[in-house]
Amino acid sequence: MTTNxxxxxxxxxxxxxxxxRRLHRALLSALRYAAIAIVLFIFLMPFLWMLLSSFKxxxxxxxxxxxxxxxxxxxxxxxxxxxxxxxxxxxxSFAVAALSTLFSLILGLPAxxxxxxxxxxxxxxxxxxxxxxxxxxxxxxWFIIFSRLGLIxxxxxxxxxxxxVGLPFIAWIMIAFYEELPIELEESAKIDGATPxxxxxxxxxxxxxxxxxxxxxxxxxxxxxxFMFSLVLADDKTRTLPIAIFNFLxxxxxxxxxxxxxAVVITLPVLIITLFVQRYIVRGLTAGATKG
Amino acid sequence: MDFLNRHVRATFVxxxxxxxxxxxxxxxxxxxxxxxxxxxxxxxxxxxxxxxSNYERLFTRDPRFGDAVARTFVFTGIAVGAELVLGLGVxxxxxxxFLGHNLVKTLILLPMVATPVAIGMAWLLLxxxxxxxxxxxxxxxxxxxxxxxxxxxxxxxxxxxxxIWQWTPLMALILLAGLAALPEEPYEAAxxxxxxxxxxxxxxxxxxxxxxxxAATLLRSIDALKTFDIIYTMTRGGPGFATETINTYGYxxxxxxxxxxxxxxxxIVFFTLILGVSLFFIRFRRRWGAAL
Numbered sequence: 001m002t003t004n005x006x007x008x009x010x011x012x013x014x015x016x017x018x019x020x021r022r023l024h025r026a027l028l029s030a031l032r033y034a035a036i037a038i039v040l041f042i043f044l045m046p047f048l049w050m051l052l053s054s055f056k057x058x059x060x061x062x063x064x065x066x067x068x069x070x071x072x073x074x075x076x077x078x079x080x081x082x083x084x085x086x087x088x089x090x091x092x093s094f095a096v097a098a099l100s101t102l103f104s105l106i107l108g109l110p111a112x113x114x115x116x117x118x119x120x121x122x123x124x125x126x127x128x129x130x131x132x133x134x135x136x137x138x139x140x141x142w143f144i145i146f147s148r149l150g151l152i153x154x155x156x157x158x159x160x161x162x163x164x165v166g167l168p169f170i171a172w173i174m175i176a177f178y179e180e181l182p183i184e185l186e187e188s189a190k191i192d193g194a195t196p197x198x199x200x201x202x203x204x205x206x207x208x209x210x211x212x213x214x215x216x217x218x219x220x221x222x223x224x225x226x227f228m229f230s231l232v233l234a235d236d237k238t239r240t241l242p243i244a245i246f247n248f249l250x251x252x253x254x255x256x257x258x259x260x261x262x263a264v265v266i267t268l269p270v271l272i273i274t275l276f277v278q279r280y281i282v283r284g285l286t287a288g289a290t291k292g
Numbered sequence: 293m294d295f296l297n298r299h300v301r302a303t304f305v306x307x308x309x310x311x312x313x314x315x316x317x318x319x320x321x322x323x324x325x326x327x328x329x330x331x332x333x334x335x336x337x338x339x340x341x342x343x344x345s346n347y348e349r350l351f352t353r354d355p356r357f358g359d360a361v362a363r364t365f366v367f368t369g370i371a372v373g374a375e376l377v378l379g380l381g382v383x384x385x386x387x388x389x390f391l392g393h394n395l396v397k398t399l400i401l402l403p404m405v406a407t408p409v410a411i412g413m414a415w416l417l418l419x420x421x422x423x424x425x426x427x428x429x430x431x432x433x434x435x436x437x438x439x440x441x442x443x444x445x446x447x448x449x450x451x452x453x454x455x456i457w458q459w460t461p462l463m464a465l466i467l468l469a470g471l472a473a474l475p476e477e478p479y480e481a482a483x484x485x486x487x488x489x490x491x492x493x494x495x496x497x498x499x500x501x502x503x504x505x506x507a508a509t510l511l512r513s514i515d516a517l518k519t520f521d522i523i524y525t526m527t528r529g530g531p532g533f534a535t536e537t538i539n540t541y542g543y544x545x546x547x548x549x550x551x552x553x554x555x556x557x558x559x560i561v562f563f564t565l566i567l568g569v570s571l572f573f574i575r576f577r578r579r580w581g582a583a584l
Contacts, residue, residue, distance in 0.1 A: 035385055036396060043400050043461065049425055050414040061417075064428035107308040114304035123305060130316055132570045134518045136539055137563045140326065140546050140556060141319035144333065164315050167308070196300040225407040227521045232547055242409040246525055249413075256417055263410035274405045278398040281405060 047267070054260040061256045076261035084258070086265060088237075089244040093266075096155055096230075096240055097223040100162035104219050108167050109212065112174035113200055117183070124175055131168035138164070139232050146233060153235045161229040166219030173218070177211035178204065217277055221270055241266040320563070327556035339553065346557035356533060356541065357558060364537040367448055368516040371455040376509055378456065379463025384493075386464070387471050397468075400461040408458070408521035415454045416441075416526055441527050444534035451535055454522050459515075463508055470504030471497070510573040517566060538562045 053061055054077070060070040080086045115124045138161075146157040185207070186199040194202065205212075227242040234243055245262045248255065274281055296303045327346055329339035350357050386396055403411070418425050419440035427437040441447045474497070482492050498505075520539045523529065529536035529544065536544075542562060546555035 029390075032385065032390070036390075039382055039385065040396060040399055043403055043457070046411065046414045046418060046457070047402065047406070049418060050410075053417060062423050064423055064425070064431075067425075067428075107311055110304035111308035114301055118301055120301075120305065123309065126312060127308070129567075129570075130312065132514060132566060133316070133320075134539060134559070134562055134566055136520070136542055136546075137323055137559045138316065138319040139543075140552055140559070141322040142315075143547075144322075148335075160315060163311070167311070171308075195297040197297055197303065200304070221405055225405075225409075227407075227409050227525070228543070242407055242521075245409055245413060249416075249525070256420075256423070259413050260417065263407075263413045267406045267410045270405050270407060271402055274401055275398060278401055281401060 047271075050260050050263050050267070053256060054264045056257055058255065058257055073257075076255075076257040077265075079255075079258050080261045080265060084244065084248075084262070086241070086244060086262065089239050089241050090265065092155070092158075092234075092238055093224055093240040093242075096158045096162055097220045099155070099159045100223045101166055101216050101219045103159065104163045104166035104170050105212065105216060107163070108170035108215075109174060109205065109208075110200065112171045113178050113204060115171070115175050116178035116181075124171070127168050127171040130164055131172070135164075135228055139229070142229075143232050152233065153238060155238055157233040158230055158238060158240065161233055162223040162226055165222045165226055165229075169218045169222065170215040173215040174208065174211055177208050181207060214277070214281075217273060218281060221273065221281075224266075224270060323556045323563075324560055326553055327560045328553070329556075330553045332550045333552050342553070346554050347561070349554070350557055350561065356536070357538075359533060360536050360538050360541040363448060363535070364517055364539070367452055367455075367519065367537060368513055370449065371452040371459070371516050371519075372509055372512045374452070374456045375460045375463045375512060376505065378460045379508075380467055380505075382460065382464035383467035383471055387468060397465070400464065403458045403460075404462050406458075409525050411454065411458060412522045412525040415457075415522075419450060441535075442531060444531045447527055447531060447535045451523055451526060454526070455516060455519060458522075459512060463512060466508040466511075467501065467504060470501050470508075474500050506576060507573070510569070510576065514566060514569055514573065517569065538565075 052067075055072040055074070056070050057073055057075065063070075111123065111127070114120060142157065142161060143152075146152050151157050181204060186203050189199045189203045190196070225242065226240075227246070230240045230243050231246070234240060239247075241262075245259070245266060248259045248262060326339060328341060328343060330342050330346075331337075331339035382400070386393070417423075421427055421437065421439055421442060424440075426440070430437050439446070440450045478496050478500070479492060482496060487495065518539055519537065520543065523535055523537060524540050524543065527535045529540045538558070539562070542555055542558045545551050545558065549555075
């Protein structure tokens, strides 16, 4: 930045002060960028470390003196998929997350619409309660009932339990969404002869697609991440990724490279989704805490 | 179809209501029923009614429970307290425009959407006393290496650090939304009156942000009290019982010891506790509703 002294010659005192202020501001701004860089480093470092270690052999991981001096290997990823059958668990996780999200949408969208349109606050509160109550309170009855019905070993208990995770998020995001949606369009559709169900399916639902996608993504991520329900309700065949990775630890000596490769496999899809839809996710996570 | 249209409220709401009753309300009632019985889950021996003695034992003859309750609150206090202070710092740091503003807001989302079990695994490697990155850093700085999760006096603190790392971004993003919604006028008036940055922060920003701060703190506290995934996967409540919280103790009693009656009484107490905190939150929100 250059200052044109020729224009402001007689006011050197003032310009000195202005120059000082500008320097001060530049310094502050540099400090701010440095602080932001440090904050980002702290929040990203565990991910980078995980990624780095997943390409190392056990020997390279043990060597803490030369962190960056190693020959990258894909062996850990090979082991994870061949030796530990991660493809099966990946598919289980995906099936459970997709199905529980789909069914949560089928139950949650009409309910959210009705709560918003007919002011059924009591139902909204009950659905919020599902988000608040500790999940472990349901686990003993679920385990007993699903065992008696012979459903442990199928995906049914996993999908049903994960729906209780997804449904409150979908309901809370969508209630807010439908409350903001102008009612006039539905009313004019009804004048044109649409039934109430038709007005919801052909008018309100298409207009609410951005909200539907947001809430579906949040529900999917929370099902994908869920540990406790799957820990109790899955068996060897229906295990989801979080359980599979946890079982790594029970081996006598920890295969750190494999463990980190598994952690990358499970985290990467979520991180990629998040990078694309970040602004919706904050809204989903804070549903019920802030308005709108 | 005609029938469904005539009863449109019931059509929209009933599937979700039935699901919530079957998956949430029935299990809670069943857990309360079991809390008055002694049972190991055996199909051949029915639950034996014992009145309130499970509760009596919990409060008078089970020191492990009292310790778990205390630890749950210590963990929550440390984690949420630090998240509030650090979250406010991060929010102020990234408030307003700067180059890469959106990228920073996206990247700090990653800790809270990543799978908790995978995060637990990554931090296990960071904390590993011999090959972990944190001790390597300490050694490089000529500081004494730590035992981290291996020491019963500090393990809970290091678990709280993981929670702080994971959830400070959420706190920051909620507070950032709060900051963006603050009115301009008081700040202009303060500038005219010659208030400095610190005075503007303590006399204006903090009081104006107070409702958001309380809402975010309560929301985080409800979740922190329920923390299960990182504790169970990283320490299983150990060493000894040094990191056992209500949630992990309840899980172990139910699914490792199969003391279903005793576990149920614990879970009912836990459920009541969380519901109490939540009701406080809801009442608070109603009172300050306009500001949230």
